[in-house]
Amino acid sequence: MDTLLAVRARGITRYFGDVVALDGVDLDVAQGQIHGLVGPNGAGKTTLLGLLLGLAVADSGRLEVLGTPVGRALAVPDGVAGFVDGPGLYPALTARQNLAALAALRGRTARTAGIDDVLDQVGLTDVADDRARGFSLGMRQRLGLAAALLTRPRLLVLDEPSNGLDPAGKRHVHRVLTRLAADGTGIVLSSHRMDDVEALCSDVTLLATGRVVFSGPLGKLAAESRELDYRLLTSDPRAARALALSTPGIAVVDDGGTPTAAAARHNAPAPPGIVPAQHGTPTPPPTVPAQHGTPTSSPTVPPQHGAPTPHTVPAQRGGTARYGAEAFVVSALVPALDVLVARIVRAGIAVRELAPVVSPLEAAFLALTEQQEADR
Numbered sequence: 001m002d003t004l005l006a007v008r009a010r011g012i013t014r015y016f017g018d019v020v021a022l023d024g025v026d027l028d029v030a031q032g033q034i035h036g037l038v039g040p041n042g043a044g045k046t047t048l049l050g051l052l053l054g055l056a057v058a059d060s061g062r063l064e065v066l067g068t069p070v071g072r073a074l075a076v077p078d079g080v081a082g083f084v085d086g087p088g089l090y091p092a093l094t095a096r097q098n099l100a101a102l103a104a105l106r107g108r109t110a111r112t113a114g115i116d117d118v119l120d121q122v123g124l125t126d127v128a129d130d131r132a133r134g135f136s137l138g139m140r141q142r143l144g145l146a147a148a149l150l151t152r153p154r155l156l157v158l159d160e161p162s163n164g165l166d167p168a169g170k171r172h173v174h175r176v177l178t179r180l181a182a183d184g185t186g187i188v189l190s191s192h193r194m195d196d197v198e199a200l201c202s203d204v205t206l207l208a209t210g211r212v213v214f215s216g217p218l219g220k221l222a223a224e225s226r227e228l229d230y231r232l233l234t235s236d237p238r239a240a241r242a243l244a245l246s247t248p249g250i251a252v253v254d255d256g257g258t259p260t261a262a263a264a265r266h267n268a269p270a271p272p273g274i275v276p277a278q279h280g281t282p283t284p285p286p287t288v289p290a291q292h293g294t295p296t297s298s299p300t301v302p303p304q305h306g307a308p309t310p311h312t313v314p315a316q317r318g319g320t321a322r323y324g325a326e327a328f329v330v331s332a333l334v335p336a337l338d339v340l341v342a343r344i345v346r347a348g349i350a351v352r353e354l355a356p357v358v359s360p361l362e363a364a365f366l367a368l369t370e371q372q373e374a375d376r
């Protein structure tokens with residue numbers, strides 16, 4: 001039996017005059033999933049979120065929300081809450097009065113009880129009786145989220161929910177969203193903050209000029225990415241570096257690979273779809289947890305019969321390594337990286353840290369942006 005999807009969209013197209021804001025978009029969001037919409041300005045994210053919220057209707061295609069086909073009427077589908085372009089609030093009312101008024105507008109579907117609870121969840125208890133007029137952007141975002149929570153949504157739709165949030169506000173919002181998802185609520189959010197998307201979302205859809213260029217788990221994006229730069233911190237950098245140089249498919253980046261430069265490198269020609277699959281088997285994101293306690297004695301490097309000529313990427317940017325003498329940067333596809341890590345560990349060297357200099361999501365986003373500029 002099919003699991004009920006919070007969102008099932010097929011071939012969604014939406015025009016604004018001559019502009020094709022959405023062009024045959026497919027989207028699946030499972031219940032309990034936090035799904036990120038990512039893409040350059042004008043990609044169609046807000047338009048898509050607006051359709052989910054019933055603020056507009058698609059010109060063609062089929063959209064089901066919480067198992068029910070969305071009709072032609074402009075109405076928030078049952079069980080859905082959220083906002084685009086910032087929450088609608090009454091500036092003259094306090095936070096608490098805003099929530100009471102919004103709940104009243106929702107009539108019987110909203111709970112007037114629980115206002116204190118949702119204010120607490122988003123961290124606004126201390127300003128519950130202050131007027132919204134004086135609220136910062138981050139506070140307004142949190143109040144908008146509190147209003148959505150009051151309706152106990154089964155699908156929550158948020159446009160840039162992290163806008164204006166300070167670290168404490170961000171922690172509140174992340175906690176709330178994670179808890180909601182754990183309770184089975186589907187969440188679709190757009191964001192330009194790749195760190196947020198990576199921290200919150202299990203799945204992501206990349207849009208560019210109204211088209212889906214990738215949709216699926218974040219781990220699959222990593223597996224399908226082109227070569228990325230990875231910072232590698234080990235207990236024996238010299239021996240690990242020697243192993244890297246003799247591992248097929250691994251290039252050692254001499255100068256430490258600053259994030260910007262790495263991004264620029266991965267920005268290079270992006271094919272349509274930007275992240276062509278290069279391997280059959282998805283590989284988990286190549287982040288290796290610290291392995292404290294692994295022997296740190298000098299490794300024995302296994303002989304490398306038939307190993308290719310060491311491949312070193314010349315320093316492109318000069319300057320000293322930014323990650324300290326212990327770390328170095330390799331450029332590789334995930335499968336080659338897996339081989340390298342196995343060799344390093346087999347040699348008795350501890351892998352203390354392995355992380356992409358620029359995440360697969362950020363690299364894909366940058367490639368998209370670059371592609372758009374090239375097409376202009």
Ligand SMILES: Nc1ncnc2c1ncn2[C@@H]1O[C@H](COP(=O)(O)OP(=O)(O)OP(=O)(O)O)[C@@H](O)[C@H]1O
Binds near residue numbers: 020040044048
């Ligand atoms: N009401 C409108 N009238 C005319 N064109 C519109 C309207 N809303 C959106 N568009 C156009 O549709 C396209 C998609 O816009 P949309 O706002 O959905 O993109 P977005 O991905 O949310 O962008 P951003 O990251 O800048 O918020 C853009 O070309 C935009 O100019």
